[in-house]
Every structure is written in structure tokens, then in C-alpha cells.
Amino acid sequence: MTRYKSATRLRGVQVRPPxxxxxxxxxxxxxxxxxxxxxxxxVWEHRVLTTGQLTALLxxxxxxxxxxxxxxxxxxxxxxxxxxxxxxxxxxxxxxGPAGAHVLAVExxxxxxxxxxxxxTATSIxxxxxxxxxxxxxxxxxxxxxxARHHDGTILDQWWSEHRCAAHWGDLARxxxxxxxxxxxxxxxxxxxxFFLEHDTxxxxxxxxxxxxxxxxxxxxxxxxxTPVLIWLPSPNRETNLRALLGTPEIPxxxxxxxxxxxxxxxxxxxxxxxxxxxxxxRLADLATxxxxxxxxxxxxx
Numbered sequence: 591m592t593r594y595k596s597a598t599r600l601r602g603v604q605v606r607p608p609x610x611x612x613x614x615x616x617x618x619x620x621x622x623x624x625x626x627x628x629x630x631x632x633v634w635e636h637r638v639l640t641t642g643q644l645t646a647l648l649x650x651x652x653x654x655x656x657x658x659x660x661x662x663x664x665x666x667x668x669x670x671x672x673x674x675x676x677x678x679x680x681x682x683x684x685x686x687g688p689a690g691a692h693v694l695a696v697e698x699x700x701x702x703x704x705x706x707x708x709x710x711t712a713t714s715i716x717x718x719x720x721x722x723x724x725x726x727x728x729x730x731x732x733x734x735x736x737x738a739r740h741h742d743g744t745i746l747d748q749w750w751s752e753h754r755c756a757a758h759w760g761d762l763a764r765x766x767x768x769x770x771x772x773x774x775x776x777x778x779x780x781x782x783x784x785f786f787l788e789h790d791t792x793x794x795x796x797x798x799x800x801x802x803x804x805x806x807x808x809x810x811x812x813x814x815x816x817t818p819v820l821i822w823l824p825s826p827n828r829e830t831n832l833r834a835l836l837g838t839p840e841i842p843x844x845x846x847x848x849x850x851x852x853x854x855x856x857x858x859x860x861x862x863x864x865x866x867x868x869x870x871x872x873r874l875a876d877l878a879t880x881x882x883x884x885x886x887x888x889x890x891x892x
Contacts (some may be wrong), residue, residue, distance in 0.1 A: 618689045631694060637685065637712075640682065643728060646732050646736040667686075668687045669712065670685070671683050687712075691705065723766075723791055730787060733858070743774030747770040748769055752765070763805035766786075766788055782885050783818065783875060783878035787819075788821045792824045792825070807841050813886075817841075820844055820862065822848045824848060824849075843865040844862040
């Protein structure tokens with residue numbers, strides 16, 4: 591398990607939230623911009639995001655991001671912590687704060703209790719062994735979003751958290767996330783691929799990773815829609831060994847390695863190799879053409 595500083599040294603985590611009076615919530619809500627509200631919703635949906643990730647998602651520069659995040663922290667809409675590291679320092683990690691939860695709850699027409707927020711639960715990710723995994727999953731989608739910001743004709747249409755996926759499909763499959771990626775062809779016609787993400791950190795046996803595919807096959811049979819599974823791996827050696835175990839799966843599966851040198855375009859780039867083939871690697875959007883898959887029903891993912 592990753593080691594962390596003691597609670598007193600996790601700088602910025604609020605132990606006792608301010609008393610959330612209607613007046614305070616109204617004042618905070620008045621000070622929030624549309625971008626702030628989007629930011630708070632993203633942090634709530636995806637549990638924790640780093641300064642760098644939020645910069646890539648929403649801000650024109652790191653300095654602008656730092657200024658606004660610090661402001662939101664002072665308003666108690668965000669809480670922050672830095673995980674322990676033996677050398678240097680880690681970036682700030684941000685979670686939803688009590689004032690932010692109250693504002694989002696009001697927007698949903700709910701009480702904070704019905705909204706599902708508890709500060710101790712929100713901050714528990716700071717000492718969770720799954721912190722690195724969660725940051726890795728979020729980083730995958732942040733890279734897609736950042737790619738889309740700088741390339742016309744591309745868009746990250748959907749980014750669902752593990753929690754939302756479990757609420758929809760958890761009785762059959764439990765992906766780390768669900769995504770929908772669209773990229774235009776040279777002639778302007780769009781290619782859209784839906785996918786479930788399995789972010790592999792190397793801590794599970796490869797046999798356990800392959801066993802998860804049975805649930806995805808059951809889900810495809812139950813819903814009548816086959817959605818590809820993307821397995822994002824930490825090393826070429828682990829990818830090679832996994833592909834040997836996968837053979838030709840019942841459902842579309844592709845693998846790639848999440849190292850910075852893999853592709854300048856990250857997961858959007860030509861890094862994906864379909865399982866059961868020795869074909870060249872494909873761009874993410876090209877997988878839709880290779881498999882001939884269609885997006886899930888709008889009623890299911892809208």
C-alpha cells in the first residue's frame with residue numbers, strides 16, 4: 591500500500607467543515623462561474639483530479655488554474671491534499687468540498703444527504719490504495735479531452751465514472767469507465783467508438799484480467815449492444831503476456847501501453863492492437879471501422 595503523510599501533514603484537507611448556512615451557500619453559489627460549476631461536477635463524478643488534470647480540462651494556463659483552484663479552496667468548494675512521496679513533492683489532488691457539495695445538491699434539487707456527499711468519504715481517497723488507479727483512469731480521459739481541445743473534428747462525447755457504470759451495468763460488468771470518442775475522417779464524416787476501459791496497473795494477475803471479459807460478453811448479450819473493451823497496460827511485456835492469454839475473445843478487445851513514449855497523441859493515437867490479430871495498431875477512432883461496432887443507445891448513455 592502506498593504510504594502517505596499523517597492526516598496532520600496532508601496539507602489543505604479540512605478536518606472540520608464550516609457550518610453550511612443557507613446564507614453561506616447562497617454567497618458561494620453567487621461567486622461561482624459556469625466553469626467552476628463544471629469543475630465541481632467533474633471532481634464529484636470522478637472522485638479526485640490533480641491540478642495538472644484540471645488545467646488540461648478547463649484552463650488556458652497553469653497559472654490561471656492555480657489561481658482559481660486556490661480561490662475555490664478558500665470558498666470551501668474544494669478540498670486538497672498531497673500524497674506522500676520520498677523525493678520531492680506531488681501535485682495537489684482536489685476533491686469536492688462541503689460548500690461545493692451543497693451547491694451541486696441544490697442544482698439537483700436535493701439535500702446534501704440525498705445527493706450522497708460526506709466529507710469523510712470524499713477525502714478518504716487520500717489514503718486509499720486505489721488512489722493511483724483512479725488518477726490513472728482519469729488521466730486516460732484527460733488526455734483524450736486535451737487532444738480534442740487542440741484538434742478540430744474530435745470530441746470526447748462521454749466520460750462515465752466507475753460509480754456511474756456500476757449503477758447501470760454493475761450486475762453484469764464493472765468497467766473502470768465508459769467513454770464515447772468521435773473523430774472526423776478527412777472528408778468530415780464522423781467516426782464514433784464507444785468503449786469500456788480497463789486500466790491495468792499490474793497489481794492483478796493476468797488470469798483475473800481475462801476473466802473480467804466474461805461479464806462484458808454477458809452484458810452484450812443482455813443489452814443487444816456489443817461495446818469494445820480497451821485494456822490500458824503498464825508495460826509492453828505485460829501486454830504481450832496478456833495477449834497470449836486472451837486469444838480471440840467473444841467481444842472486441844484492444845490493448846495498448848500507457849507509457850509517455852508510446853504515442854504523442856496518447857490514447858487517441860495509433861496505439862491500439864485488436865486482440866486475436868497480429869494487425870497493425872490503430873487510432874482509437876479507427877477501431878469503430880475495424881470492428882464495425884455502433885454506439886450504445888442514446889437512452890442508455892444520454
